[in-house]
Amino acid sequence: MLAAAGRLGRLAFGDFLDRARRPAYLVVLATAVGLGYLAVPDTDAHWVLMRVGDYRGRYDSAYTGMVTALGAALWLSLGGFYAVRDALARDERTGVGELLAASPLHTAGYLAAKFLGNVLVLASMVGVLAGTALVMQVVRDESSSVDPVALVAPFLLVTLPVVVLTAAMALLSETVPALRGGLGNVVWFFAWLVAVLGGMAPGIPLGGLGVHQPVASMRDDLLAQGGQVSEGDFSLGLTYEETPLRVFDWDGFTPTTGYLLGRATLVLVAVVLVPLPALWFARFDPGRRGGGSGTPAGRHVAPAAPAEGARPVMATAFAGRPRTPVRPGRAGGRLLTGELRILLRGGRWWWLGLAAITAAGALAPLSGVIRFVLPLAWLWPILRWSRLGSQRHEHGVATLLDAYPTPHRRTIAEGLAGVCVAALAGLAPLARLLVAGDWPGVAAWCGGALFVPALALALGTLSRSHRLFQTIYLPLWYVTANGLPFLDFMGACRIDGALAGPSPLLFLASAPLLLVAALATNAARSAAS
Amino acid sequence: MLELIDISKVYRGGKRSLDGVTMHVRAGLLGLLGPNGAGKSSLMRIAATVTRPSSGRVMFEGSDAVARPEPLRAALGYLPQDFGVYPRLTAREFLSYLAAAKGIRARDARVRIDELLHLVNLTEVAGRALGGYSGGMLRRVGIAQSLLTDPRVLIVDEPTAGLDPEERVRFRNLLNELAADRAVLLSTHIVSDVESVASDIAVLAGGRLVARGLPEDLLRTVAGRVWEVTVPAEHAASLQAGHLVSRTTRTRDGLRLRLLASGPPVPDAEAVRPGLEDAYLAIVNQVAAC
Known part of the structure; x- marks a missing residue:
């Protein structure tokens, strides 16, 4: 059991390293820093990521952490999905999948390793966002005391369960033939819209994005400080504001057991989803993939081993050189036709x-x-x-x-x-x-x-x-x-x-x-x- | 025709792939041999204008092909070691697209493509999507595209890998025929691919050009140093440890070893005529030992 877990861990970490060493990963991390910056705008900025009525929280550790974590959950469930949705396709492209398919590794184990690889990539983005939140709190300088627990806890409670589910969904979509291509990206965009809009509603199963309780806590604090805010007057997502928002103090929130169970169940759902595709995943078998025994799409024609031992066939290939002379001519129309x-x-x-x-x-x-x-x-x-x-x-x-x-x-x-x-x-x-x-x-x-x-x-x-x-x-x-x-x-x-x-x-x-x-x-x- | 002058290539991260290679490619078939990682593909990509050298010059008919690659590209047929296709296009459509990209006249392209499909024995499947082709069939499509124009310079990188034995022989003969009136640069690590057809051979090792000459020049370097000896299997290991063994054959009397040595390795060793593989192994081994 322990050995199997260790093997999975090594596979997942290898997968993560392969992705982390690509230049695209730096772009992913840079994007995370950019998102962290957007989440905590300057006092004069006309954009805001989150507002409760006409207010935003003071940039202390609790608020900076929570607003960045909520923004991260929102963005990483979309952008993160696209960032990691290449785990199986990459293995197919590079031929690594075929090597693994011929190994004793179980399909469920392979899927679990890929899922963990996805989680590691997204979690590293979450880590960068948490670091950026800390920097932004210091830069904005509205609160001098840094509370690491208050700053990091929202990332663990709000963002991490969402990205774990996103990692599982990305993997799941790669195993469904119809969703493997670009259609999966489009479908996810609309699924994400529905999930995000529904996920912010009160009473959503498993707490949805995890927004409702923290925001309710903010509203309570705001009302206690004499602020004016109605029940549904809240927005999450970049919005333009004519005038800068007023500031209130938020002390953070203590999650209820129900909230914590909801977040844990979200993770559990992801974990349950992961081995499910083992029922239909073709394990890189071209016969089950469809399209005959040809080279998988995207896989380049690399030299195969010379067929020294093969029975000679009566091929007529390469009998004589081509004789037709070719002359240059206009080819724009044919080039366009080809494209x-x-x-x-x-x-x-x-x-x-x-x-x-x-x-x-x-x-x-x-x-x-x-x-x-x-x-x-x-x-x-x-x-x-x-x-x-x-x-x-x-x-x-x-x-x-x-x-x-x-x-x-x-x-x-x-x-x-x-x-x-x-x-x-x-x-x-x-x-x-x-x-x-x-x-x-x-x-x-x-x-x-x-x-x-x-x-x-x-x-x-x-x-x-x-x-x-x-x-x-x-x-x-x-x-x-x-x-x-x-x-x-x-x-x-x-x-x-x-x-x-x-x-x-x-x-x-x-x-x-x-x-x-x-x-x-x-x-x-x-x-x- | 094509001159590669003092070519070096250093990739990002500092990996030096080529180190001061100078090579003149004229009409005829130049076989480029070298072990894996010798820098053959880098040199081929540079010669084909796909990659720029870190230093050095590529001259085509007197003009700088690094600064102005178009004249060389117009005269070039190139088959890389590793390439892809558009899987939804048929072979005919793919070649037609590439012919347009080469700027070939429509009527000429049509006739030429028919001829090439016949040449590579794909006429019957020319209407099938490339996604369903086997690796060997795709390689033949690659060979066809390299001959779309009547290239004055043909650069082929490991072209026979994936072809069956008869196709390999026929393809080598085709290259030989093509080399009569154009420059053909053939890169491979399979010595037998160049042995029968190359009029000129270059050996690359560790990014350097370590030998260049006619096949007989290379053979001369190992003249009198190739021996064959039959020994019991249990004695073979000591001979293998002390000498460069180019071939081992199992016979009824034991193992028959073909090896390189300055004198007879054992008293009853039999001197044999050297082959190109012996010369190649001797050269590469000598470089590795330095």
Whole structure:
């Protein structure tokens, strides 16, 4: 038993070390520091992470710890999910999974080790956030005494159970074939929204995010100090404030047994979830994975051992050299076709969904098309767009293409393919806007159709991963789809029919800048290689 | 045609992969041999303009291919050791995409791709998604893409790994044929891959070029030093410990060892004609001992 636990620990720690030694991990930690900074804004700042009525707590250890821990629970359950959701895919890509599959390690044990690896990555972020909270308390200098227990306890009580559950969900989503790709990222975003909104409600099972009791305690202290606050007047998440909030003193809170049991049960649920996929997880067996015995997607063609002992086959390969002369010619159109094939190939359901959205765009009232159909149309291709700039690296094709001429032409063709996808998805709304003579709407549509693929290309090129775009675009889209106009890139938010958001020119101008950023990133990488 | 001049490559973290390698690549087949980690792939990537050298110059037909890689890229066919494909595309679509990336005229590309698919024996499966291909089939797709243009410089890194024995022989013959009128740089750690086809051989070890010459030049370095001896199995260990053994064969009379020694290792040792593998092992072993 002890030996098994030790083996699991070593596997998990090895997994953690492998991730921690990648440059992306430094970005993850830097993000944690950034989040910690955002949680404890300056007195004059116009943003706030948490407010109770028109108040915020004094930045002593208890409040600084709690507000950062609550923010961490909120953000890490989303961003953390995306950060760790690569544990099994990485093993498949690198071939390590196949080695482990051939070892005596049980599937449940393997899953447990991967889960612990996820937990370690997220816990290290929590640790960095706790450290940042301490620094921020000192920097803000509203309370001179540091109480380590009051500062750290919220991270253990509030954040840790949430990230443990997040780690389990990330692993679970990787084992479900339908959720393994980008669809899992999208599904999690909406699941997270529901969980976060529901998780802050009083009476939610297991205490949800763990917000309710601490906030109730804050409200009690605030009322005792003569402050004015109603029952539901509370927000968690970055919000803009015209005037800085007033300050009250919060002494911290003593968790009830029920609260502690709720947090422990959350961890228990995660632990129970982890071995569950052993029932269906294919253990890197290509026969059970589907798609034949071919090389797994993303795994590069590395030289296999020469088949010295194999029975010679009557192959006709390599009989004579190719004779057809080739001449240079215009290839832009074919390059674009190729990029479109790469973006659009596969997924019958995707095409059916697109057809349904197009039909809705043709039949719904114009206001509904602008408000609902267009946002939906430009959410639908998110998984396709997220391949821009990243797919050649994720599939290992870059090792071939790096030796090909005119790399900038390919980048431009890739961007244009993304624009074609935007146009295809938004075709029906565009037609309706044109028919209605809604020229500002048409301009906004054009801005969005150029901006979104350019953003995907730039982020994909920068990160060489599809995840960065998905992580940034989903909240951007969500804000607009919810009617908040300040980032409306598609003209979906209207006041009396007029565009309520920024000028379409802003997005039209951003697109070439983002394209240039992608080209510059490629050029810089090539120079530094 | 292609000149690599005093090439060094130091990766981040200070790992030196190449150290002052100078190599002129002309028409013909240059076989680049070396043990794993010798720096072969780094040198191939530099020659293919994929990686920049930390110092040194790459000249292609008189122009600096590091500062201006386009002329070399336009004339280049490159098959890396490790590459990927887009799994949802068919072989024909993938090659068509790569042909467009090479800037080949549409009609020429179509005909050439048909010819290449036939050449690599994939015509019948050319309409199948690459995701379902085996490792050997994907390697043949890689070989096809390296011949999309009529490359004046062909750089192939461990190209025969994953091919079956007959395919390996045929591919070596193809390289030999191609080398008649272009420069072919073939990197491998399988000596037999270059033995029959290379007109020129370079040996890389520890990031340095440790030998370069015609096969007969390399063979001359071990002339009179290759012996074969049959000994009982229990005596083999002492011979193996004291000499560089290039081959061991089990026979009815005991173990037959092929080894390198300046004189007969045992009285009844039989002097044999050296092979390229003997020369290669002697060179690499000598470097390792330094």
